[in-house]
Amino acid sequence: MVEKMKTEKKKLLLYAHYYVPDTASTGQILRELAEGMLDKFDITVICVVPSYLGTVEEKYKTQKYYEENINGVKVLRIRVPEFSKANKFSRIKNILAYFFGAMAATFKLGEMDYVFSISQPPILGGLLGVWGKWMKRAKFIYNIQDFNPEQVMAVEYSKSKFVIGAMMFIDKFSCKRSNLIITVGRDLVETVHNRFKGKKVPKTVMINNWIDEKEIYPVETDHPKVSAFKKQYGLENKFVIMYSGNIGLYYDLENLLKVIEKFKPGTKTAGGQEVVFAFVGAGSVLDKLVMYKGVHHMDNVVFIPYQDKADLVYSLNSADVHWCVNAKGIKGVSCPSKYYGIAAASKSVLAVLEKNSEIRCIIEETKGGLCSEPGDYESVEQNIRWFIKNAGTGKIVEMGKRGRENLLQNLTRDVSVRKYSEEILSCEVKHENSTN
Helix, strand or coil: CHHHHHHCCEEEEEECCCCCCCCCHHHHHHHHHHHHCCCCEEEEEEEECCCCCCCCCHHHCCCCEEEEEECCEEEEEECCCCCCCCCHHHHHHHHHHHHHHHHHHHCCCCCCCEEEEECCCCCHHHHHHHHHHHHHCCEEEEEECECCCHHHHHCCCCCCHHHHHHHHHHHHHHHHCCCEEEECCHHHHHHHHHHCCCCCCCCEEECCCCCCCCCCCCCCCCCHHHHHHHHHCCCCCEEEEEEECCCCHHHCHHHHHHHHCCCCCCCECCCCCEEEEEEECCCCCHHHHHHHHHHCCCCCEEEECCCCHHHHHHHHCCCCEEEEECCCCCCCCECCCHHHHHHHCCCEEEEECCCCCHHHHHHHHHCCEEEECCCCHHHHHHHHHHHHHCCCCCHHHHHHHHHHHHHHHHCCHHHHHHHHHHHHHCCCHHHCCCCC
């Protein structure tokens, strides 16, 4: 009996706004994290019914809660109203439904040893972790993927000093009550220290995000599914520069499209391939990009819907070069996880990222692409021209190979998940408000 108690798994509650099968990058990462830690923890996830794109399937509209078991992870889903990403009110209504629903759902669960919450939805994700800590008398691990209100300030989503001040107060409150903060970049660790001005800084560690390198890997361009994808969207025999991911507020895509406009339809590489710019995904600025394309007759720009996760390996491999971008002010605030998929597919990177940000550091250290500073559109244009000029020379392929080699050595799912397990298990109450 004593031996059985010693080997019993610790119970971990994970608050995740989105979870598989939703296509949100954090939902995919959390699924792989949860499944990867099942050898150490008995895990329950509280999340919304699948609804990342705004719609809810009929089968999730009849009950308030839905219980599922996905690959050994217990999932408790909350019904939320449908929304439009272009409508602020409907998005807020949807987010609040998750927040209050998750608080209530916490009472449906038994004892927990650990509560793990991410920084999404902004501010509320941290508060959910504090709530879970109090209700379950558990240790609280706060996984900060994006800092707010810093992110809101960077894109001027709100200029209200009261709103921004309140957001900062609340999220610092969540940080203070965490037993451990895990961020996803060196620059994000600095943000924690800057928030607290170096005094009574909560224990903070950095663990890189990842992609499952067994699911995303290099595929030959003549693979039947790659060929089918290219044919479906008019990418056959083209030099493809692709953006794949959330087409949202934090990437300055509207201004980058103006740079792309300088490359007129019919632009060709030295080898005679037409150049095409593909955007794969959806988000709040997609309609604006589509409208701009139409008004300016940019026939070399293609918009493609989100791909099923099983097909992502083929869409990523359909490109010759991938964008990895953030808007100015996002350094130390957010880390574009799309980079890991680009590297896993062994593709070169057209980066628009601030100096000393985590992903730009990795790209520069591995010489896996070309980097520009956000807002330096002349440099962005020059880098696009470099890729077009060097298409077919082997230089671009070698960039991608270096990125994948580094990923296999340092940024695999197994490496990061093991670090998460170790940090959570070593988390003690005495760490609260200690300096890292």
